[in-house]
Amino acid sequence: MPQFDIATFSEQIFWLFVIFGVLYVLMSRIALPKVGEVLERRQKNIEDNLGKARALKDETDAAIAKYEAALAEARDAAQADIREASEKAAAEQAKKTEAMVKKLSKKTSDAEKAIADAKTNAMTGVAEAASEIAREATDKLIGVKVQAKTADKAVSAIVGE
Amino acid sequence: MAGPLEQFEIKPLAELSVGGIDVSFTNSALWMVLAAVLVTCFMTLSMRRGALVPGRWQGAAEVMYEFVANMLKDNVGSAGRKYFPFIFTLFMFVMFGNLLGMIPHSFTFTSHIAVNFALALVIFIGVTVIGFMRHGTHYFRMFFPEGAPIATAIILVPIEIISYFSRPFSLAIRLFANMTVGHIMLKVIGGFVGLIGILGVLPFALLTGITVLEFGIAALQAYVFTILTCIYLHDAIHMH
Numbered sequence: 014m015p016q017f018d019i020a021t022f023s024e025q026i027f028w029l030f031v032i033f034g035v036l037y038v039l040m041s042r043i044a045l046p047k048v049g050e051v052l053e054r055r056q057k058n059i060e061d062n063l064g065k066a067r068a069l070k071d072e073t074d075a076a077i078a079k080y081e082a083a084l085a086e087a088r089d090a091a092q093a094d095i096r097e098a099s100e101k102a103a104a105e106q107a108k109k110t111e112a113m114v115k116k117l118s119k120k121t122s123d124a125e126k127a128i129a130d131a132k133t134n135a136m137t138g139v140a141e142a143a144s145e146i147a148r149e150a151t152d153k154l155i156g157v158k159v160q161a162k163t164a165d166k167a168v169s170a171i172v173g174e
Numbered sequence: 175m176a177g178p179l180e181q182f183e184i185k186p187l188a189e190l191s192v193g194g195i196d197v198s199f200t201n202s203a204l205w206m207v208l209a210a211v212l213v214t215c216f217m218t219l220s221m222r223r224g225a226l227v228p229g230r231w232q233g234a235a236e237v238m239y240e241f242v243a244n245m246l247k248d249n250v251g252s253a254g255r256k257y258f259p260f261i262f263t264l265f266m267f268v269m270f271g272n273l274l275g276m277i278p279h280s281f282t283f284t285s286h287i288a289v290n291f292a293l294a295l296v297i298f299i300g301v302t303v304i305g306f307m308r309h310g311t312h313y314f315r316m317f318f319p320e321g322a323p324i325a326t327a328i329i330l331v332p333i334e335i336i337s338y339f340s341r342p343f344s345l346a347i348r349l350f351a352n353m354t355v356g357h358i359m360l361k362v363i364g365g366f367v368g369l370i371g372i373l374g375v376l377p378f379a380l381l382t383g384i385t386v387l388e389f390g391i392a393a394l395q396a397y398v399f400t401i402l403t404c405i406y407l408h409d410a411i412h413m414h
Binding site: 032 | 184186192196198200203206213214218224226235239260266267283288293354
């Protein structure tokens, strides 16, 4: 077997070391750094792009948050305005109603008073007339002159019942 | 018809001698040069543009780089990073040597025990030196498994020593045997194709299958050689 021919060992091993050594230098100095650099640059590029995307997303989120805050603020302001206006309207309404109620109740009480006065006046007139009529009638019918005091007493006794 | 062993013959192309030692440039050296040139071309020309989005060739070169880098990372960890150029060179050199051997009438320098053993010995010595440099005399603990009862040392230590020193042999012989046997098989079965006339289609079909298998073995054995180196390196750096 040629593999066991010791005479060829030195030349094989010599050239193995020379060629392997040269290849090692070529790989470690030239080829591999280049590949490593390309891979690193690609990795960095991907990371940069991811970072950029993340930054843009953050920016977008911030803008959305800002917009929503502004929207909420505007909504709150609008609601406050509405509340104020409706409260003002309600207060005015209440005041008007109160004034009207006061006026009406005064008119009612005035009218009631006038009616009561008229009634009292009328009742007094009626009693006087009745006692007069009663005295006149007794005088004419039976010729008895009844004193005014007695007649008044009798009338008021009947009216008071 | 050439014998099945003729393909392994070392033929000097240019006689050379340094200090009385024969260092002739042979067919073996020629194919080593070819492998080295192809590896270099593959790794540099395909990366020439260094594109952000790789093309086919650049993608292939990057796959090789990342394959070896991951092998080293998984087996040795981050401490192995500085040995990456060596591991990568080793893997590419052995794999291209194996694959070039699949070209008819070529020469497979990895089918020679001298080449494989020289590589294995460099790895063995290198790994041992790294081990002693990192751990000092504590590296001798390699020969006694952690946690074993002290009484078992008399059996375990010789076993561990033998297993440690058999590493370069197993590394070299595995690759040599795989390459040699595969090529002999191809040659022998190939010889039948012409000899038995029309029935030759049967060995031809078999030959086709074995050729595919041999391509697989060429890549696989380079992988095995490299991963074992990684495991030895792991032992030297982390100890068991």
